[in-house]
Amino acid sequence: MASAQEAEAIVSACRSQTGTITKLEKSERKERPPLLYDLTSLQRDANSRFGFSARRTLAAAQRLYEEHTALTYPRTNSRFLTGDLVPQIKPIARLVGSTNGSAYGRASEYVLGLDVLPLGRVVNDARVTDHHAIIPTLAERHPVDKFSDDDRRVYDLVVRRFLAVFHPEAVFENTRVETTVLSEHVFRTRGKLMLVPGWRGVYGESADGEAASDDDEGREQQLPRLDQGEDALVREVGSEEKETKPPRRYSEGSLLAAMETAGKLVEEEELREAMKDSGIGTPATRAAIIERLIQVGYVEREGRALVVTEKGLNVIKLLGEHALTSPGLTGDWEHRLANIEKGSDSRKAFMGDIVKFTSDTVSELDTRLKGVRIPRARLGPCPVCGHEIVENRKGYSCWSREDPGCGFVIWKSKAGKSLPVSVARELIRTGRTEKPVSGFKGRSGRSFRARLALEQADDGKWRVEFDEPWAREGARAPSPASEAAATEEPAAA
């Protein structure tokens, strides 16, 4: 719809009219249980369900393997079991069924009651190299009472998945309704109903529970029984202004998924499985790669999102089209390493190519970066003397070689963060930031967000201060509690 007037015209035309259901489509959709966990899929799930970092999940899985011997080896790339494990499946199901109160009792009984275990998507010797998928161990008991909270949650994911793979498909009914008003205005509604929970029952789902998508036709919803040709009274009608959204920022979960397929968008689980040998990193190294990017300052955590920093952007800009920026390069390397393991490529040839690539890259970048000066951002006139403010190594100031300016400076470094150009520009233009700036570190090491303001001290110098109630009252390092207060209820602190 092009304009608000157009929308308003439709709104007033439809008000208090009666519409007719002109289209009613129902379709059944079946959903197979997901595959067993390898490390990456476990990390993705723990990230989307609990917000765990990849490293945190690996640590919990490692404790569950090493200290509690409740889960099998976690640093695995396989989502399948080998045939020799089949005799252990029912005993493991029996063990977890008596573990953790009665949380897994019903699902465990279902598996124990099967005459024939559905093993088609569970057992595949060809897809197990060093280690099989992560499953509960066959032990005397699993000491859940000794688990930390993280351990318990990761254990719970693995146990439920282990039981779910032997359950039947979940069945949904999708409904699409079109209601026409005044024979020209068509309103679309979509609904979804879970008919048979199947494997989703293992997760305690009984009615419709899958995450709904929020698109132009609204959230999927449960609908009453409807018939084609039925009349529908227009109770409420309104227009809404929406913008098409850019793709969401990566969370650790979605970044792990992108690493697995070297940046290619592959949703289908079986296809992802086949691409595994050419991803970025291995299950064991992916968490460390993300932590490293954060450590060197290319990426920052912002809530669950991972956000590129100015520094990260500059590195990519300087590298241009260089192969180092291509996810495919790392994918190729991993692929060759896998081939060496299988004997179809040689270590000597690979190392030779790496040495050549490295020296080519160094000499190429040496030439390309010779004399390159990172363009200094210009930030507008100095609020004190009116000279142009430029970016220097440590700050933003009106100093230049030709003219020392008035001494006004915004230092980049503030509470563990380097203030980006965008923040300095806003401070210079308006004296404060409209929104809280994230990524500051308190004394406890915990990160926090706060608004900033330029304030003039008694000595006449301008400084960047936190523009929050707790800062004005003289509090120093904000605690997590005042962090919440700072961003949501400024008056409460």
Ligand SMILES: [Zn+2]
């Ligand atoms: Zn100045």
